[in-house]
Structure formats: structure tokens, C-alpha cells
Amino acid sequence: EADSANLLPLLEKQWGTARLDHLRQIGRIAQQLGTPAYLVGGAVRDLFLKRYAPDLDVAVEGDTRMLAEACKAQIHGAHYQFHAQFGTAILEDSQGVALDLAQCRLEHYPAPAALPEVHPGNIHADLARRDFTVNAMAIRLDPQHFGILLDPYDGQADLQAGLLRTLHSRSFLDDPTRILRGLRFATRFQMDLAPECHQQLKQALQADIFTQLSGARLWRELRYLLELEALPVALSLLTAWKLWFLLRPTPPASNTMPTLLQRGQEQIQWLSAQFPEEPLAIFIPMLTLIWQDVTLRDIQHYLDRWPVPDRSQLLADLRVLPGLPDTLLKAKRPSQKANIWQGVSVAGILAAMAIYADNPTLVDSARLYLQVQRRLPSPFNGQELQTLGLKAGPSLGKTLKLLREAQLDGEISNKENAQQWLIKQGILPPNPL
Ligand code: ATP
Secondary structure (H helix, E strand, O other): OHHHOEOHHHHHHHHHHHHHHHHHHHHHHHHHHOOOEEEEOHHHHHHHOOOOOOOOEEEEOOOHHHHHHHHHHHOOOOEEEEEOOOOEEEEEOOOOOEEEEEEOEEEEOOOOOOOOEEEEOOHHHHHHOOOEHHHOOEEEOOHHHOOEEEOOOOHHHHHHHOEEOEOOOOHHHHOOHHHHHHHHHHHHHOOEEOHHHHHHHHHHHHOOHHHHOOHHHHHHHHHHHHOOOOHHHHHHHHHHOOOHHHOOOOOOOOOOHHHHHHHHHHHHHHHHHHOOOOOOOOHHHHHHHHOOOOOHHHHHHHHHHOOOOOHHHHHHHHHHHHHHHHHHHHOOOHHHHHHHHHOOOHHHHHHHHHHOOOOHHHHHHHHHHHHOHHHOOOOOOHHHHHHOOOOOOHHHHHHHHHHHHHHHOOOOOOHHHHHHHHHHOOOOOOOOO
8 A cells, every 4th residue: 555655765865874864863853742743745745756856844743842842852953943833943954954843734725826725734634634645645753653654636647647636626726826836847847737627727727816816926936937947848838738828818929939038048058157246147147038029018907916026027028029120230439339238128129139139249248348338447546536626416427437437348348547537528627747
């Protein structure tokens, strides 16, 4: 029977002893407290997929803080943070490897797409609230049964068959974020929805379930989707599952979108290799690309619903993008080109490089701006200009801008010729010689 499979050999092979020893200690301490603990969720699934699970989730039939406290007292070097709001604890071992402790819970959905009412429950209730059978398996951690699999919904068989199956027919109505979670899992693990779940999906869409989901929750899921490495692959699922409406009014007209997004990803990788310390939200350039042929009015409609950061810059980028090749062509001087790029966000520039990949002049100009022009140190800062005799105020800002442009155009390169240049422009009085 699937339920009694002992996974010890597999666990040892996949994870090695350090991780297992830590789990054993937690299981033993939980047992002493009379609140059994189980390994749950993605880590169990990933074990069967032979993928290394970075995050471990432990479900406890009882108080997580009490267990965390006992672990701190008994495990050398262990410490924890308790999050009262969620009743969860993050337990760290002496090496700083973290693990999540959450209390087993029973969930009840008072209304479709609403947040559930939560009560303490046992491991079976905790597995019953989960999204897919492949995510509803647990491994016992108590010393007598360490490594025994609990698989009440036969997730192992679904995993082998590559099927994502909900635990009951109302699952997507209870929580439509599961649809997008499913899309991510299907993409990452090359799985498909089980036949009856395709039917459930259809019913959920007929019920317009996503309109009942808060914009913040929807956006959170969409962001995860946009950040998928396999996003270009996920697009065919968006079509097959009829979910494009979540991102655009109509599916993309041509089938160039996967290539476009892949190019975008390549540009993002290029930039992070150039500037590893520069933070960049991957989802913004991806969204820019997905929206590059959508009307601003339609885009506004989406943006009104989601808490997207920097939305006015995103809209500004989308406004500039179509005319960019022409605008750049008209700009003759390097400073004029740089000024155009300066009005576009870094995300927008990366999107432009993907859209106009067959325009080497544009791509080179974008690279030059990102690599050199935007970071060029000015020969003088505002304070130095003041010591040279210029007054503070708007005119100082204007002078700084002129200096920057002269520098971009190769007219000046150091303090000395910058000072001469300022004299020539009549901004500084001539040298008293
Ligand atoms: P990964 O971390 O690799 O993306 P994961 O399965 O660990 O995969 P999490 O988002 O960390 O994903 O969720 C942990 C577990 O919590 C899942 O395996 C699933 O059992 C459960 N879960 C998460 N979100 C939901 C949801 N909306 N409905 C039901 N169960 C959920």
C-alpha cells in the first residue's frame, strides 16, 4: 500500500545525513511534546521528482512556538523567529539552514475566492486543504515511523503519470489562485491537469471566478508566473487553458510571443551579468513585452486592478516603445540618444532590445547607454561648480545637464577641459591671466 512506503533509503540518497539528522531531531522533540511533526508540501513532491527542495515545510499537530522553543533548547546552535500573525515559526539550525514550522490546520471557505476560515486540525485535515494531490503528501518524522509516507490522495501515482489533480471538485472555486499555481507546476514539471480538472477549470471560468479574487492576490500569482524561467513555454498553456484574459484582452495575434519573451530573458541575463549588484524585477520587462501591442486603454484597465509598482513609468515606456527606432534615428548626437534612453526605464530598455533585436543600431545604442552613458561620472558636481563661482538654483541644474551632454558628445573628458568649456560657453568668466 502506498501509504506505508518507507522513504528512508530515498531520503538518504537524495538529501544526505545532515538534513535528515536535523529532521530526526525535530521529529523526536515533537514526539516528546506530544505534537507529532510531518514533512509536507513541495519538499515531498520534489523528493520523488529527484529535485533538490530548497525549502522544507514541517506541519505540526500542535503549537509551533512550543516546538520551536524546545528545539532551540535541545538542538545545539538552533534558533527561531515566530510569526504570530500566521502562527508559523522559522527554525534555523547552527549552519543557518532554515525550515518552516506551521500548525496543521483545517480550512473552510465561507465564499468562493475568499480567504478561508482556519482552525487547528490534524495532519489529515492539513493535507485535505491542499491544492493538488502531488502536493498533499506527508512524511512522518516521529522516531518510530521516521520516513513513512502518508499519501491519502495517491499523489505518488499522479506524479508518475504527470497529472495535477485537485482534491475535490470545488477546489478552483474555493481558491482560483490554485489555477495559476497549477499552471506554474504544469510548466515547471511538464505536467497536465487531470481530465476532470480541465472540466473544473472550465466551470470556474464560466463562473467568472477570477473577478471575485482580490487584485492583490491575483497580481501576486501573475508575478510568479511572469518570473518563471520557462515562461515562454507557459504561454501555450495560457492558450490551452484559456487564461490569456488574465493578462491581455485577447491572446497574442502571432506566435512570436515565446521568442520575444525568450529574447527578453536573455537581455535580463545579459544585464545581470554586467551589473550583478543591480536589482531588477524580472516581471516588469516581461509584462512590457506581453503588452507591447495592447492599447494603453486596455492596459490601464489591468493596472487599475493590480498593485503593480512604478505603473506610470511602465505606461510611459509602452508609449515610447513603438516609435523608438524613428526617434533614435532622428537623434544625431550621442547626448540626444542618451536623453531618449534616459526617459525609458531599465526594464523598458531591455524590452526594447528584445522587440528590436533585428535592429543592431538600436540594440548597440541601448547597450552603450546601459553600460556606459547612464553611469558616466560628471567632471564636476554641483558643489564644485559653486566653488567655481556658480550660484545654487535651477541654473546650476541646467549647467550640470549641459556638462553631461558635452561629456557624452566627447567635447569634454576631465575637470580641466570642462572648465575651459564652461568659459567658452560664457557660463564661467574668462580666466584672469
Ligand atoms: P515550490 O516552493 O517549489 O514552488 P511548493 O509546493 O512548496 O512549491 P508553496 O507555495 O511553498 O509551493 O506551498 C507549499 C505547499 O502549501 C504546497 O505544496 C501546497 O500543498 C500548499 N499550498 C500552497 N498554496 C496553496 C493553495 N492556494 N491552496 C492549497 N494548498 C496550497
